[in-house]
Amino acid sequence: MIEILNLTKKYGSFTALDNLNLNIEKGTVFGFVGPNGAGKSTTFSILATLLAPTEGTAYINGFDVTRDPKKVRRHIGYMPDFFGVYDQLKASEYLDFYGASYGLGPAERSALIPQLLELVNLSHKKDSYVDVLSRGMKQRLCLARCLIHDPEVLILDEPASGLDPRARIEMRDILKELKAMGKTIVISSHILPELAEMCDELGVIENGQLVATGTVSAIHQKLKANKVLNVTVLDGLEKAIGFFEDDPKVTAVQLDEKEERAFHFAYNGTEREQTELLEKAIHNGIHVLNFSEEKTDLEDIFLEITKGDE
Amino acid sequence: MRSLFINPVLNKEFKLRLRSVKSFLGILFYLLVLGAIALGFLYITSVANQSGYFRPEESRGMFIVLSMVQLGLILFMTPGLTAGVISGERERQTLNMLLTTQQSSTSIVISKLVSSLSFLLLMIVSSLPIYSIVFLFGGVSPSALASTFGIYLLTMLGIGSIGVMCSTIFRKTIVAMITTYGIALFLTAGTGFLMIFILNAFMVGNPNQATNPLPYFTVMTNPAVVLFTVFEPNAKGELLQRAGIEFPLWLSFSISYLLIAFTAIAVSVKKLRPNMRAGKSSKGNPSS
Structure with missing residues (x-):
């Protein structure tokens, strides 16, 4: 489903990502862990076709991110680590805008939006302006946005960052539900115990290099x-x-x-x-x-x- | 083609702009400025001729003043409305999410430009009742009015496209805005001064130099000079005569601004999303 081949990103003499190789199977929940500046967001940006790699490439659902970025976008839902929302737009309008941006018709959007709001527990906020929602609600709304075009792959960069414990649990439960729906999820987080609970596999990245990869217990064995x-x-x-x-x-x-x-x-x-x-x-x-x-x-x-x- | 203009980005932009109180305040102040100038002109002219009435010739003068002021306002507002359309999304951290959708770069850029220009157009259309004072007194032909609004549209399109281009190239809105204002200033005041300088330096008191096309080429991107030649055909005739060029100035202006707009939009479209293959051919370049 996701194949990363010799992925390298350099900024001048600084190497943000150094020859990364990774294979993530369909339906896997893969956790990316590493300290700040390790290269997690760089990897995610390349997978989301927002950043050109210096060397190597990645394939999502068989499409090359460097050659077929438009086709890749159809198969991914990307949630950045930091994101803003539009003022003066209601939650349902927010999803409607992105639904239309992914080419969904009005009838399809009208049917989908209530379901997605239900999935992320925001049905009661459908007529609220997005800029007044709490951080946890915005995170959940952003996750619903990622799902509007029913992508097979979700790329979620720190979806639980800055959330209070309750909001974190809610987010974790939604991700578990998505896992049950068979989505391939690539997720990064600093909250490792939570990540380990949900992830089938983990990749530890440091200084742009993949230090370890495998199941949680395998990494435990290898590193400890x-x-x-x-x-x-x-x-x-x-x-x-x-x-x-x-x-x-x-x-x-x-x-x-x-x-x-x-x-x-x-x-x-x-x-x-x-x-x-x-x-x-x-x-x-x-x-x-x-x-x-x-x-x-x-x-x-x-x-x-x-x-x-x- | 339809999807380029009727698309979600354009719908969203219209919705957000018209929901904002700032937009209505903008139109209010715009009309207040124009109205104050029109009424001020009427008052001063009536007091100056001490007759208490307003002649068609004076009405024409008011039209010229209003049109020039409106052009000034357009030149002032276009960079402000367009130079933040992309960089603003980047600063609000909404751009990345927009770029991962199926919307094409062309559609995003054109929607942003059209929405900003539509708002400017709304301002200009809302100023028509003030212009109607001129028609109350007569003295201005409908063709002059049409030419004036044609120049406004082309100026908005040209400067607006430059604004969107700067907004795409520069990460910060403030830098994009200053650059767009700088370019707008050069295209108006800059080329105006250049024309005066060239005329003084090469043509005045130089009987050997019968014609010189430089002043013509200098001012063909200057909307203020082109607008002035609409009101003063003699000035246009003299410019063409001195330049030794028969080609109409308004046509050169139109072609120049359409070319500027086309180039700026093309650059914006190219620069909006990263070239995913670019990194491989230019190793080590920091990506935007």
Whole structure:
């Protein structure tokens, strides 16, 4: 559905996007994550035919963005990270204008607009002027605008940015509904746990390069080679620390600041080796109360792989 | 062709413009200025000849003054109305969404231009009752009136297209507006001064130089001079004679402004959307 080939964008000596290659299958919800200035919006702008690449190209539904931009536009719904609305235009008129701009006839538009407003929970605001709507409502209206011509691909640049928690949940629910409708969605966000909940696949982009791509768990595996294990013992703390320090796959053993019988360390062994380590500890007379892996969420991974680059 | 003029962008522009109170205030002040000048002229003329009546010859003078003032207002308002049509959308962050629709660049540019010029036309049409004072007293032929409005239309089209072009090329409305005002100023005052300079430098007191086409070419883009020749055929005759050119000045003006409009619209259409293949041939160029 979306194929990105050697996509590069340079501004003078600055490379905003460096040889990006990506393949997104039909019906996939793909999350683009990365710090500010990583190249997410540049990629989206090229996919939306708003920016010419320096090298490479991308295909959407088989159409080349550099050769057939007009055909590409018919297949995409694009929501920019920052957007404005027209003053003096009502919500229904706003959708009617964009519907007409996509070549829909008056009857088609009249039938579609109430459905779309219903989908984004804005039916009660159809006669309100768009400039007086709240930010969350504007975001939802903009999403409805993206859907007016029933595109197969949605390119959503930070659709949840600047929204309060309730508006975020509403937006997430709408996106889940769109996913159920079989849309291919490319979405960028800084709110990684939320993105991970909805996305089938993730791509981590940094300094214009794709650092990692795959399912959420695959990225977790790939990027988090060193897991952190927490250990609490009933007694014999020093003996226990000595035992674990002797294991070649254990590094950086540190005492827990809050719990006096607990400590944690980095471990780069497999899951099987991890169970064997525990068995060995018990055989060596260490009274283990707790032996658990520290839960790291996607946010931690994101911070770790992008640290110092913001 | 129909879709170029009757399209969603044009409908939306009309709707937004006529819903705005600013538009009606604009027309109000426009008519107030013209009305004040017309009434002021009537009052001053009546007081000056101390007769209390108004002769057809004086009515003609009022028509000239009103027409020149109206041209000045058009030259003042056209850049203001057109130089923000694209850059304004860019600044309001609505342009990208418009550019990802199926609307062609030509349709967007022409709709924006037509909507702005329609508003100007509305202003001019609404000033007709003030012009009717002139017809009350007589002294002006309908052909002079038609020529005057023809010059207005061409001026609006030419300067308006330049405004849209600047609005497309420059990211900021203020830069587009200043550039359009600069070009409008050059096409009027600039070419006027150039003509005077050329006449003084090369022709006055130079019996060897019988004719010189330079003044003609200089003022053929100057709507004020062309309008003046409508009222003063003698001035036109002298200009043609000195230039040694038989071709009517109004026709040169019309062709020039149509060419300016066509070129400016073509540039706007080309520059509105990025050339998606351009980046590959010019590596490293910052994209707009």
